[in-house]
Amino acid sequence: MSHEKRIVTCSGPHDAHAFDGIPLQPRRGDLDRVCPVCGGHGQWNAEFDLASQRSKRCFCDKCDGRGWIETGSDLVPRPDIELAPDGTPRWVTRYDPSDDRE
Numbered sequence: 087m088s089h090e091k092r093i094v095t096c097s098g099p100h101d102a103h104a105f106d107g108i109p110l111q112p113r114r115g116d117l118d119r120v121c122p123v124c125g126g127h128g129q130w131n132a133e134f135d136l137a138s139q140r141s142k143r144c145f146c147d148k149c150d151g152r153g154w155i156e157t158g159s160d161l162v163p164r165p166d167i168e169l170a171p172d173g174t175p176r177w178v179t180r181y182d183p184s185d186d187r188e
């Protein structure tokens with residue numbers, strides 16, 4: 087007997103199962119507004135299996151997965167990679183002006 091699979095694919099955050107199993111992101115720093123694209127989730131399901139609840143997810147480009155956007159002049163944290171003094175790459179957080187200033 088094979089395992090039941092009921093996979094739905096989502097073309098974007100507007101699809102019915104796009105946010106199944108994905109929590110809202112907590113607000114970080116001084117970010118101003120819930121992301122209008124992902125509604126504060128930061129990511130959505132590209133594929134979702136209704137039987138097992140497993141999913142393939144994609145990150146939101148608009149908010150870089152933060153779920154929140156900056157509309158003022160505050161700097162926005164962005165994950166980046168730089169080389170440590172010993173030559174190994176490491177994750178750092180940069181603070182840049184937002185693209186979404188109003």
Ligand SMILES: [Zn+2]
Pocket residue numbers: 121122123124125126127128129146147148149150151152153154
């Ligand atoms: Zn977003």
